[in-house]
Amino acid sequence: MSNAMNFAFMREEPAPPNGRRVAIIGAGPSGLAAAGYLGCLGYQVEVYDKLPKPGGLMLFGIPGHRIPADRIQRGVFTLSRKFGVNFHNKTKICCSAPLHEEEGDHFSCDIRGLGELVEEHDAVIICSGAWKSRKLGIPGEQLKGVYSGLEFLFPIRAVKYATSNVSVPPVEGRTVVVVGAGHSAMDVAHSAKALGAKRVVMVYRRTKKEAPAGSYEVDRLIDVGCEWLERRTPLRIVADETGQHVAALEMADGNTGETEVLPADVIVTSIGEIPTPPFQKELGLENVRKGEVRWLHMTSIENVFVAGDVLTGPSKIGKAVYSGLRAARSLTNWLDLKAQHRENEYNYDADVITRPGAPSEQR
Amino acid sequence: MSECHGRGKTLHIDYSKCIGCETCEAVCGFLYDTPRIAMARTGDGQMIPIYCQHCEHAHCMKVCNRGALMRDRDGAVVLQPMLCRGCETRNCVIACPYAAFFATDRGVAVRKCDLCAGRRAVGLGPACAEMCPCGAIRFADRDELDELETEASREARDRVLAHIRPKK
Numbered sequence A: 001m002s003n004a005m006n007f008a009f010m011r012e013e014p015a016p017p018n019g020r021r022v023a024i025i026g027a028g029p030s031g032l033a034a035a036g037y038l039g040c041l042g043y044q045v046e047v048y049d050k051l052p053k054p055g056g057l058m059l060f061g062i063p064g065h066r067i068p069a070d071r072i073q074r075g076v077f078t079l080s081r082k083f084g085v086n087f088h089n090k091t092k093i094c095c096s097a098p099l100h101e102e103e104g105d106h107f108s109c110d111i112r113g114l115g116e117l118v119e120e121h122d123a124v125i126i127c128s129g130a131w132k133s134r135k136l137g138i139p140g141e142q143l144k145g146v147y148s149g150l151e152f153l154f155p156i157r158a159v160k161y162a163t164s165n166v167s168v169p170p171v172e173g174r175t176v177v178v179v180g181a182g183h184s185a186m187d188v189a190h191s192a193k194a195l196g197a198k199r200v201v202m203v204y205r206r207t208k209k210e211a212p213a214g215s216y217e218v219d220r221l222i223d224v225g226c227e228w229l230e231r232r233t234p235l236r237i238v239a240d241e242t243g244q245h246v247a248a249l250e251m252a253d254g255n256t257g258e259t260e261v262l263p264a265d266v267i268v269t270s271i272g273e274i275p276t277p278p279f280q281k282e283l284g285l286e287n288v289r290k291g292e293v294r295w296l297h298m299t300s301i302e303n304v305f306v307a308g309d310v311l312t313g314p315s316k317i318g319k320a321v322y323s324g325l326r327a328a329r330s331l332t333n334w335l336d337l338k339a340q341h342r343e344n345e346y347n348y349d350a351d352v353i354t355r356p357g358a359p360s361e362q363r
Numbered sequence B: 001m002s003e004c005h006g007r008g009k010t011l012h013i014d015y016s017k018c019i020g021c022e023t024c025e026a027v028c029g030f031l032y033d034t035p036r037i038a039m040a041r042t043g044d045g046q047m048i049p050i051y052c053q054h055c056e057h058a059h060c061m062k063v064c065n066r067g068a069l070m071r072d073r074d075g076a077v078v079l080q081p082m083l084c085r086g087c088e089t090r091n092c093v094i095a096c097p098y099a100a101f102f103a104t105d106r107g108v109a110v111r112k113c114d115l116c117a118g119r120r121a122v123g124l125g126p127a128c129a130e131m132c133p134c135g136a137i138r139f140a141d142r143d144e145l146d147e148l149e150t151e152a153s154r155e156a157r158d159r160v161l162a163h164i165r166p167k168k
């Protein structure tokens, strides 16, 4: 038993090459699971990711004390050494979308078009995750010192891989207010504490019992000295005298019905992410989500499949892995039948699943 | 019934390393359609996988009066569907102290973990242990179980057991 997340768990050795090439866009859990499955079957797999290392949010979002980074890296190493998977890091796949839009874009030095990839490969799977942070939609969110969960967490991990473009949010000796009660909010609070924040206050609109991360996690934060304020609805972020930087969070206290002002040097709103597929419309992703496709996980472009959080919205590693495996299997079925001109024999009903992870409030 | 070498193998989950990500359940479900390791939410909101411990003195084996549960050569407690088929008592489901014997509405009425028998036959290990991102699941010799326990793992395990068997 190796000490790795073994994405190639289906076989000990790859099957002989089957002559097919597949491109996978995004090296998070869904993309890596798909790469492992197809690598085992003898496919030549090319994995593209805009970040300097494969792993997706397992590496760049979730703190290392929860998922050991070397376990992911060893799994990736096995894929590339033993199963011949080629990793093209720092390569962003896009069409016309503007650059520098999502967290992590500034790492990519190479940009390739989806069209090219479709030409060059027998099939493509898009596994690009959900990286755009949801906003609270209250005044003052543009102020300096206000971060989304990913904006806050990403640099903490990324700084280890490239120091030039990223800087860790300055929190030492300061008061950090975290809005939200999912896993990413918990991760933000733990990280702020670890980086030496003077005071960390958690703000949640419902009660501890209703926290998506569970009351156990909240209690653990309280144990390490974080404060917990429940039934608070953020109303407005107040600027300091320069008008540029955050100074406080104004919120409605659901217990008393009163408005209160909480001084803050840093505010992190961690209330979930939304999917950012390259070419949402062109791919007809809405129809894939609703299940109105002939092939499980296939988009409206033939031979282009989709899996993971980009399809379902933010979910969990397990759901992303499942989705990646299902898309990979669907892709193989499709190419096998197509090679024999028997596409119409595909039995969609046999392949339909209770679709994993409808966009949830898990985090 | 066949003998196994030593005290055989089993799964071990260190709940202090587990982050509740559902990968084990997902991979199992991908391989076998209905998973044999299942996530549960504890009273204080933690997601935890419930799994078969392939007990040395397995209650499920004792209560099955058709002898449909057998120990294989690696020490796994495996279900023989052809013997099980048709039984509706679900004695096994009720007897399992770890809530790891599941009732289904498909095929034979029950399902359980067999430590990936088909994979073991070709030299692979249980898939959940291969894919757990945190290394929380080990495919271990029963003899090395003690070495795997830490203070944190015992404490976490007690919390999980308190959920499975609440005090009356």
Ligand SMILES: Cc1cc2nc3c(=O)[nH]c(=O)nc-3n(C[C@H](O)[C@H](O)[C@H](O)COP(=O)(O)OP(=O)(O)OC[C@H]3O[C@@H](n4cnc5c(N)ncnc54)[C@H](O)[C@@H]3O)c2cc1C
Pocket (backbone or CB within 6 Å): A025, A026, A027, A028, A029, A030, A031, A048, A049, A050, A051, A055, A056, A057, A058, A061, A062, A091, A092, A093, A094, A104, A127, A128, A129, A130, A131, A149, A150, A153, A183, A184, A185, A187, A278, A307, A308, A309, A310, A314, A315, A316, A317, A318, A320, A363, B019, B020, B021, B022
């Ligand atoms: C802070 C935080 C904590 C979390 N905690 C947990 C937890 O405890 N348990 C749990 O189960 N889940 C947790 N999650 C959720 C989990 O991380 C995700 O559900 C999962 O990683 C989704 O996998 P994915 O493969 O779909 O996408 P991702 O992991 O997001 O990977 C997508 C990859 O695609 C790349 N990419 C995107 N666009 C492009 C492009 N145009 N070109 C090239 N590459 C591109 C990205 O760089 C990234 O590497 C957490 C998430 C966050 C943010």
Ligand code: SF4
Pocket (backbone or CB within 6 Å): B013, B017, B018, B019, B020, B021, B022, B023, B024, B025, B048, B049, B131, B132, B133, B134, B135, B136, B137
């Ligand atoms: S895969 Fe590992 S970390 Fe995830 S739920 Fe299962 S045991 Fe826990």
Ligand code: SF4
Pocket (backbone or CB within 6 Å): B051, B052, B053, B054, B055, B058, B059, B060, B061, B077, B095, B096, B097, B098, B099, B100, B101, B112
């Ligand atoms: S099903 Fe339950 S009783 Fe039977 S071996 Fe597994 S854990 Fe023990």
